[in-house]
Amino acid sequence: xxxEGFYQEFEVFSKRSDTAPLQYQFxxxxxxxxxxxxxxxxxxxxxxxxxxxxxxxxxxIRKMNCEEKQSLQRLDNKDYRNTKGYGYLKKKWRHxxxxxxxxxxxxxxxxxxxxxxx
Amino acid sequence: xxxxxxxxxxTEQEKYGHFLKRIEAGEKIxxxxxxxxxxxxTLIKLISMHGISEIMGALPEKEWVPKAPSLKRKLGIMAKxxxxxxxxxxxxxxxxxxxKPLGKTREDIMEDLFSGRLKFHNVFHMEAPTWGDAGLIGWxxxxxxxxxxxxxxxxxxxxxxxxxxxxxAEEVFHAQHGEAIIMALAEGTNxxxxxxxxxxxxxxxxxxxxxxxADASTTGTSKQDITIKYRIRTKTNEELRQDFFSKYIPRVLxxxxxxxxxxxxxxxxxxxxxxxxxxxxxxxxxIKNNGPKSKDxxxxxxxxxxxxxxxxxxxxxxx
Amino acid sequence: MxxxxxxxxxxxxxxxxxxxxxxxADDDFILAYRGSEWLGLAPHIEEDVAFSSISQDTMGHAxxxxxxxxxxxEGDVDDLAxxxxxxxxxxxxxxxxxxxxxxxxxKPSYDWAFAVVRNYFYVQAKKxxxxxxxxxxxxxxxxAALKVNMELYYHLLHWKTWFVQLMQAGGEARKRMEDxxxxxxxxxxGVLSLGPLGKELATFKIIESENILKGKWKxxxxxxxxxxxxxxxxxxxxxxxxxxxxxxxxxxxxxxxxLREVYQTDPAASW
Numbered sequence: 001x002x003x004e005g006f007y008q009e010f011e012v013f014s015k016r017s018d019t020a021p022l023q024y025q026f027x028x029x030x031x032x033x034x035x036x037x038x039x040x041x042x043x044x045x046x047x048x049x050x051x052x053x054x055x056x057x058x059x060x061i062r063k064m065n066c067e068e069k070q071s072l073q074r075l076d077n078k079d080y081r082n083t084k085g086y087g088y089l090k091k092k093w094r095h096x097x098x099x100x101x102x103x104x105x106x107x108x109x110x111x112x113x114x115x116x117x118x
Numbered sequence: 119x120x121x122x123x124x125x126x127x128x129t130e131q132e133k134y135g136h137f138l139k140r141i142e143a144g145e146k147i148x149x150x151x152x153x154x155x156x157x158x159x160t161l162i163k164l165i166s167m168h169g170i171s172e173i174m175g176a177l178p179e180k181e182w183v184p185k186a187p188s189l190k191r192k193l194g195i196m197a198k199x200x201x202x203x204x205x206x207x208x209x210x211x212x213x214x215x216x217x218k219p220l221g222k223t224r225e226d227i228m229e230d231l232f233s234g235r236l237k238f239h240n241v242f243h244m245e246a247p248t249w250g251d252a253g254l255i256g257w258x259x260x261x262x263x264x265x266x267x268x269x270x271x272x273x274x275x276x277x278x279x280x281x282x283x284x285x286x287a288e289e290v291f292h293a294q295h296g297e298a299i300i301m302a303l304a305e306g307t308n309x310x311x312x313x314x315x316x317x318x319x320x321x322x323x324x325x326x327x328x329x330x331x332a333d334a335s336t337t338g339t340s341k342q343d344i345t346i347k348y349r350i351r352t353k354t355n356e357e358l359r360q361d362f363f364s365k366y367i368p369r370v371l372x373x374x375x376x377x378x379x380x381x382x383x384x385x386x387x388x389x390x391x392x393x394x395x396x397x398x399x400x401x402x403x404x405i406k407n408n409g410p411k412s413k414d415x416x417x418x419x420x421x422x423x424x425x426x427x428x429x430x431x432x433x434x435x436x437x
Numbered sequence: 438m439x440x441x442x443x444x445x446x447x448x449x450x451x452x453x454x455x456x457x458x459x460x461x462a463d464d465d466f467i468l469a470y471r472g473s474e475w476l477g478l479a480p481h482i483e484e485d486v487a488f489s490s491i492s493q494d495t496m497g498h499a500x501x502x503x504x505x506x507x508x509x510x511e512g513d514v515d516d517l518a519x520x521x522x523x524x525x526x527x528x529x530x531x532x533x534x535x536x537x538x539x540x541x542x543x544k545p546s547y548d549w550a551f552a553v554v555r556n557y558f559y560v561q562a563k564k565x566x567x568x569x570x571x572x573x574x575x576x577x578x579x580x581a582a583l584k585v586n587m588e589l590y591y592h593l594l595h596w597k598t599w600f601v602q603l604m605q606a607g608g609e610a611r612k613r614m615e616d617x618x619x620x621x622x623x624x625x626x627g628v629l630s631l632g633p634l635g636k637e638l639a640t641f642k643i644i645e646s647e648n649i650l651k652g653k654w655k656x657x658x659x660x661x662x663x664x665x666x667x668x669x670x671x672x673x674x675x676x677x678x679x680x681x682x683x684x685x686x687x688x689x690x691x692x693x694x695x696l697r698e699v700y701q702t703d704p705a706a707s708w
Binding site for chain 2: 483485515542545546547602608699700702708
């Protein structure tokens, strides 16, 4: 009865706006996903804007157990994966009288393009 | 970090030690984590009682939802009672996940409520005969609830702490909703003022009882030591009651209302409120479902549960 | 307070407009009241919370329509909602009917099938009206309809989901649903009616004619009915009487006693 009865467990996720990432809300009991979906907003997001809702049957979620969570740990020796490991380039480029194309600079290019097109 | 722990290789004693270390370090325990039985059973008892009290707590106020005196008040109290049901939903989900390894579900919670095994909060066994009571519940009963719930916002059990965070945010609206009703009555006609004063008189003893007895010597049992040990809460029953007095007594008096206890005063030296103890024997009777409205409210909840049985059966995937 | 355009209106135009506003306001108000009685008693907790939001929305809509009446000089919104006797109320009788035997505080033998069917059929009828009112010749009503309509998508989705699932469940549920549907058919003409001034309302382009709206209702419901093997009746009844003419049953009298219990102790007081 507990796993296949009227009361099945659904996990509820939602997005606050179209550009927001999906966020976990809470769980609810419902007989199926259709009913879970129509209850989700009013149960957990009565007072906030919502632009999308997902409901997922809990039994379809593969969660980590306590031991598996240990696999999430890693050493802090991976600077080579980040810009942090390449910070010395700034000084080098200065030598060639060039600016550093850092994250802030590069991510700003998208915006500029929009402005040119618009 | 290098302390990799595979709990299936540890003895119970080692697991317990590791568990205590986690909560002392301020880590949150999650539903699927190992936890000692005492912790699990304490949480189940605390949270299922908290959850079912929200559901039962909707009933005294529900009486006033269709009767609220204006469109604005009708909407406000509907939203407030809806929140109580919503809080019940959040808390019962937390309790249900804790009960899952024991093979118990929401249906068992309901059955336990009907059979009297699961108790609900003393305040919700009381009568709410006037609109003044509806306001007072929002103002002072919810005020007391805010005091005791905020005390557990940092509970070591993560799902409970997260549910309480949602709940406390909504309680702020409840308190203001209650204040608005009381304020309108207190500033209103003589009849309206009398309505509030009578509600204060009626609810005072129940409000004192709300936080439970100061220690086990009063009623024989008390879970407060265990809940403090496991960092589910930090303050004792008496500390919470004193906090309630400090926050609310000045407000009650400022509206020109009186308290039905002439001995009530603040002892400046000891820095405590001195008050007349409620009848703790009566408290024990009330929570054994022998309060003025215990039977009626249980009957109402049970009727609704039975009348809708066919809906749950129709959509039961297991059939 | 928003400024209201009080330039003189054609007398016949105004009286038909007011008759429609009373129908819209009273329909939503009494059904939201019936919804508020359900609070705490729904088939399960999650549904209780969802249903209450719909009742709140619906009472919010009633408040908007009472406000439009108030702007036309009909009086204070709370008096309109609470003080008026049954004989001047214009809601459809179907919407004032009790949720089931018993009282909301004692032995409420409430019928979820009736709740689902009554609400679903009503919300679809309300949706058809709001769509039509978006083009109303009376701007304040067109604006209100636009807002109200926004919230009806959820109401419809909610009730339709319950309706379809319980209809498809077979067995006892199907039987209970069919019983509820027959009860609703018997008085559903009262919901679709625009009252004695229906013709004028269409002539003044306040709202489309009753027949057009009825056709649209059937058109929206037909695919859903087909999907659950339900036949669309040719005609609907007004077996309990015509609420649009101020005819009502005892259920409304009882509801009014409850909903104005506090208000009437001192209607002049501030609550």
